[in-house]
Amino acid sequence: MTASSIPWLDQGYPHIWLPYAQMKTAARPLPVRSTQGCCIELADGRTLIDGIASWWTACHGYNHPHIADAVRAQLARMPHVMFGGLVHEPALSLARRLCGLLGPGLDRVFFTESGSVSVEVAMKMAMQYWANRGEPGRRRVVAFRGGYHGDTFGTMAVCDPTIGMHAAFRGLQPETETPELPRDDEGEALLDQFLRRQEGQVAALLVEPLVQGAAGMRMHAPEVLRRLRRLADRHGILLIFDEIFTGFGRTGTLFAFEQAGIRPDIVTLSKALTGGTLPLAATVASESVFEAFWSDDPGHALMHGPTYMGNALGCAAAHASLDLFESEPRLAQVAAIEGQLCEGLAACRDLPCVHEVRVMGAIGVVELKWVPDRTLLCQAFLDAGVWVRPLGKSVYLTPAFIMPADQLQRLLQALQSVLARVTPAFFPGRDAGGKDVA
Numbered sequence: 001m002t003a004s005s006i007p008w009l010d011q012g013y014p015h016i017w018l019p020y021a022q023m024k025t026a027a028r029p030l031p032v033r034s035t036q037g038c039c040i041e042l043a044d045g046r047t048l049i050d051g052i053a054s055w056w057t058a059c060h061g062y063n064h065p066h067i068a069d070a071v072r073a074q075l076a077r078m079p080h081v082m083f084g085g086l087v088h089e090p091a092l093s094l095a096r097r098l099c100g101l102l103g104p105g106l107d108r109v110f111f112t113e114s115g116s117v118s119v120e121v122a123m124k125m126a127m128q129y130w131a132n133r134g135e136p137g138r139r140r141v142v143a144f145r146g147g148y149h150g151d152t153f154g155t156m157a158v159c160d161p162t163i164g165m166h167a168a169f170r171g172l173q174p175e176t177e178t179p180e181l182p183r184d185d186e187g188e189a190l191l192d193q194f195l196r197r198q199e200g201q202v203a204a205l206l207v208e209p210l211v212q213g214a215a216g217m218r219m220h221a222p223e224v225l226r227r228l229r230r231l232a233d234r235h236g237i238l239l240i241f242d243e244i245f246t247g248f249g250r251t252g253t254l255f256a257f258e259q260a261g262i263r264p265d266i267v268t269l270s271k272a273l274t275g276g277t278l279p280l281a282a283t284v285a286s287e288s289v290f291e292a293f294w295s296d297d298p299g300h301a302l303m304h305g306p307t308y309m310g311n312a313l314g315c316a317a318a319h320a321s322l323d324l325f326e327s328e329p330r331l332a333q334v335a336a337i338e339g340q341l342c343e344g345l346a347a348c349r350d351l352p353c354v355h356e357v358r359v360m361g362a363i364g365v366v367e368l369k370w371v372p373d374r375t376l377l378c379q380a381f382l383d384a385g386v387w388v389r390p391l392g393k394s395v396y397l398t399p400a401f402i403m404p405a406d407q408l409q410r411l412l413q414a415l416q417s418v419l420a421r422v423t424p425a426f427f428p429g430r431d432a433g434g435k436d437v438a
């Protein structure tokens with residue numbers, strides 16, 4: 001990296017390892033000085049409108065004073081205490097509050113510090129639920145094509161293998177088949193057959209409800225979730241919804257599963273749980289799942305316990321974030337954003353590089369015909385003053401729910417003008433004839 005005249009950057013960069021990046025060839029990361037509202041201020045003084053709310057976390061924008069006050073007050077009282085043998089008010093009242101929001105049938109909360117780990121815990125719960133009930137052969141978690149559930153070893157095994165995020169680790173674990181989501185009667189029949197072939201081996205179905213996020217923002221109808229509930233019931237297996245991305249309003253309802261009128265047996269939450277401030281995640285199970293662990297046999301206990309489990313600062317931040325969902329019209333704001341995204345992205349539909357436009361809640365997606373060169377595309381967005389990063393073929397907006405209409409308009413205009421100006425050089429996988437060679 002060339003010298004930047006920012007000492008902390010030049011001195012620290014040789015010692016940092018960045019995520020999902022070939023550091024030799026990737027564009028250099030942008031030094032950030034501060035955040036405010038829906039904007040990121042760079043060290044050189046430039047301000048970018050954040051189109052993706054820091055990986056979908058900062059739903060109230062940045063630096064919300066109510067969350068800051070709550071975390072400060074908790075910091076003065078008790079930042080953290082171990083959760084083994086000890087409990088505290090912020091964690092227990094948050095567990096109760098989350099169960100109240102999720103509604104009956106989701107009754108027990110296990111706190112962790114990251115989304116991936118909350119999915120690991122959900123999978124351990126599902127497998128041990130069956131083992132404790134005398135069916136130790138049910139160890140498989142069936143996840144779906146297009147799904148993403150985390151980067152740890154257990155969750156890598158339930159990600160769609162074709163998205164290629166974890167190719168270096170292929171073969172370390174049994175390759176699990178990822179069937180298609182049951183989008184229609186035929187799909188439901190196929191999945192039914194798939195599950196029948198594995199009778200007695202499947203512990204749970206695992207899905208991101210309504211929107212499969214990290215694999216490219218693929219959306220499905222609520223009916224798909226009803227089909228999954230039906231199949232899970234028919235085969236007597238558990239249904240896990242990974243709401244790490246969709247939870248807390250992103251799809252237009254507080255939780256995505258509300259739109260399907262059915263309930264999962266286990267749900268995972270993280271990203272927007274603390275409004276994008278502190279790392280915290282939760283795995284919430286039904287009382288009937290929990291009952292399988294309630295026993296005189298110590299071997300029936302759930303053996304998991306992250307050091308920072310139930311972190312009091314994180315719980316205080318989550319409470320403050322939930323306060324904001326109560327005191328401010330977040331879901332109405334999401335509905336307004338949805339309308340503006342529909343209108344604003346419609347103009348992208350006919351651009352030559354665009355395959356499809358999709359909108360759900362505060363998620364707007366422009367899927368391109370080819371995988372773009374991320375460096376070139378991100379640079380064009382930066383030049384337009386916005387922070388937007390493509391995911392595979394998809395360019396998407398997941399703004400903070402408090403984003404003012406004029407800022408969202410600037411994001412939409414930037415998206416449209418950049419996509420209208422892209423040249424073939426933006427699509428290295430596309431040959432001169434315009435065919436997809438990737």
Ligand SMILES: *Cc1c(COP(=O)(O)O)cnc(C)c1O
Nearest residue numbers: 114115116148149150242244245
């Ligand atoms: C981000 C995400 C995860 C992983 O969460 P981390 O906190 O990054 O470990 C898992 N599932 C879904 C649906 C996600 O969006």
